[in-house]
Amino acid sequence: xxxxxxxxxxxxxxxxxxxxxxxxxxxxxxxxxxxxxxxxxxxxxxxxxxxxxxxxxxxxxxxxxxxxxxxxxxxxxxxxxxxxxxxxxxxxxxxxxxxxxxxxxxxxxxxxxxxxxxxxxxxxxxxxxxxxxxxxxxxxxxxxxxxxxxxxxxxxxxxxxxxxxxxxxxxxxxxxxxxxxxxxxxxxxxxxxxxxxxxxxxxxxxxxxxxxxxxxxxxxxxxxxxxxxxxxxxxxxxxxxxxxxxxxxxxxxxxxxxxxxxxxxxxxxxxxxxxxxxxxxxxxxxxxxxxxxxxxxxxxxxxxxxxxxxxxxxxxxxxxxx
Amino acid sequence: xxxxxxxxxxxxxxxxxxxxxxxxxxxxxxxxxxxxxxxxxxxxxxxxxxxxxxxxxxxxxxxxxxxxxxxxxxxxxxxxxxxxxxxxxxxxxxxxxxxxxxxxxxxxxxxxxxxxxxxxxxxxxxxxxxxxxxxxxxxxxxxxxxxxxxxxxxxxxxxxxxxxxxxxxxxxxxxxxx
Numbered sequence: 488x489x490x491x492x493x494x495x496x497x498x499x500x501x502x503x504x505x506x507x508x509x510x511x512x513x514x515x516x517x518x519x520x521x522x523x524x525x526x527x528x529x530x531x532x533x534x535x536x537x538x539x540x541x542x543x544x545x546x547x548x549x550x551x552x553x554x555x556x557x558x559x560x561x562x563x564x565x566x567x568x569x570x571x572x573x574x575x576x577x578x579x580x581x582x583x584x585x586x587x588x589x590x591x592x593x594x595x596x597x598x599x600x601x602x603x604x605x606x607x608x609x610x611x612x613x614x615x616x617x618x619x620x621x622x623x624x625x626x627x628x629x630x631x632x633x634x635x636x637x638x639x640x641x642x643x644x645x646x647x648x649x650x651x652x653x654x655x656x657x658x659x660x661x662x663x664x665x666x667x668x669x670x671x672x673x674x675x676x677x678x679x680x681x682x683x684x685x686x687x688x689x690x691x692x693x694x695x696x697x698x699x700x701x702x703x704x705x706x707x708x709x710x711x712x713x714x715x716x717x718x719x720x721x722x723x724x725x726x727x728x729x730x731x732x733x734x735x736x737x738x739x740x741x742x743x744x745x746x747x748x749x750x751x752x753x754x755x756x757x758x759x760x761x762x763x764x765x766x767x768x769x770x771x772x773x774x775x776x777x778x779x780x781x782x783x784x785x786x787x788x789x790x791x792x793x794x795x796x797x798x799x800x801x802x803x804x805x806x807x808x809x
Numbered sequence: 810x811x812x813x814x815x816x817x818x819x820x821x822x823x824x825x826x827x828x829x830x831x832x833x834x835x836x837x838x839x840x841x842x843x844x845x846x847x848x849x850x851x852x853x854x855x856x857x858x859x860x861x862x863x864x865x866x867x868x869x870x871x872x873x874x875x876x877x878x879x880x881x882x883x884x885x886x887x888x889x890x891x892x893x894x895x896x897x898x899x900x901x902x903x904x905x906x907x908x909x910x911x912x913x914x915x916x917x918x919x920x921x922x923x924x925x926x927x928x929x930x931x932x933x934x935x936x937x938x939x940x941x942x943x944x945x946x947x948x949x950x951x952x953x954x955x956x957x958x959x960x961x962x963x964x965x966x967x968x969x970x971x972x973x974x975x976x977x978x979x980x981x982x983x984x985x986x987x
Contacts, residue, residue: 489856490855492855493854495854495900497901517901521893524857524878524896524898525877539901565890589881589965590891590962590963590965590966591891591892594892595896595897716879716966
């Protein structure tokens with residue numbers, strides 16, 4: 488099925504884009520298009536106005552300095568992954584970007600688009616024909632969620648690869664809106680509500696991502712059905728800061744593809760603290776982290792499988808870092 | 810008279826779609842630079858580059874596979890980088906250099922990659938071939954001397970349902986070695 492009809496706009500500034508975004512309730516932003524256009528072809532997104540961000544200058548700038556890394560929202564994943572400072576100082580970020588889709592998706596897809604991608608569900612990301620055998624799901628505008636068979640709930644899953652890594656690195660984002668600019672930690676971008684997963688206010692646009700200077704080691708592990716294109720079945724970002732005696736000073740464990748937002752396993756993080764790196768009880772901590780996530784049956788694999796793999800991934804990640 | 814008002818609607822952008830949504834700019838003239846040639850197309854904002862290439866410009870070398878960005882059959886080069894034309898709006902690539910399989914080599918000649926695909930028997934049904942070759946070209950331009958795993962990773966977004974991957978990888982490596 489082709490794309491639905493819409494009005495197309497190519498603003499030259501963020502101010503103009505914000506204004507356009509406020510002009511109608513069904514406007515959408517177009518960055519790389521690899522997620523949006525698929526959803527439009529499936530008619531789960533049907534905008535009357537598409538606002539293309541590509542003509543806005545400096546939105547694809549990337550720089551590295553004393554204060555860390557600054558990445559414009561429209562930087563392509565390919566440019567991000569191959570930026571020398573990212574490769575050298577933030578290898579997990581470069582690796583995660585290279586695991587999104589395939590070559591052409593990375594060239595087209597942008598960091599901002601990846602962070603703001605739509606949540607996914609096996610009842611939602613389907614063609615009109617596939618979906619026509621059931622009543623429309625709650626996320627697509629109907630009344631009932633087919634995952635839990637209840638009205639007014641949506642359990643669609645956030646499946647981005649870069650958000651967990653950036654959250655583990657304590658990245659912040661700059662948002663431009665009608666009331667000016669605000670800077671928030673990246674984790675605050677996600678609401679945990681499957682129906683409206685992003686906390687962007689009306690008219691707000693993600694402008695830039697700021698990553699603090701690298702401290703400690705970060706690793707991203709992506710478990711998926713095949714080694715290309717696929718979204719993660721479970722993804723894990725682990726970041727460890729060590730003290731002078733090789734003991735864990737601070738740990739961040741962030742999972743993706745398990746809930747409507749990236750989720751942090753806080754109890755497992757606490758359990759990691761203070762352990763000498765060489766003697767971490769990986770089985771126990773893996774099991775603890777698996778308890779802290781609540782996956783639903785939103786993909787072809789069972790929640791129990793996701794939970795089990797989450798524990799295994801964490802164990803593997805700790806052993807790899809150590 | 811009917812034709813006149815139709816034209817007026819087109820020029821002023823006063824179209825109306827099947828849902829009665831007014832104000833949609835139904836048609837617009839876009840300029841595309843395809844295979845080194847300037848082409849003008851009267852088209853709509855919602856049409857993809859794939860549709861415009863195949864249906865308006867008659868460049869059917871670019872294939873329509875899944876139409877959802879999962880198979881890579883529609884890959885073209887935009888400013889030398891691979892792009893999925895089924896997920897690219899034609900209006901947004903104005904002013905960019907678009908290369909399709911037809912423009913890879915001058916008329917009557919074959920690009921080294923095309924020759925290599927023929928020599929190694931990497932073409933079976935041929936449906937994935939244009940996308941494979943263009944992806945391989947962009948990749949080799951960036952990494953002139955890749956190792957085999959890198960080649961496999963680079964073409965991982967291009968599906969070949971004849972499953973002729975071994976020969977495709979061989980063909981690409983043969984060009985890289987030269």
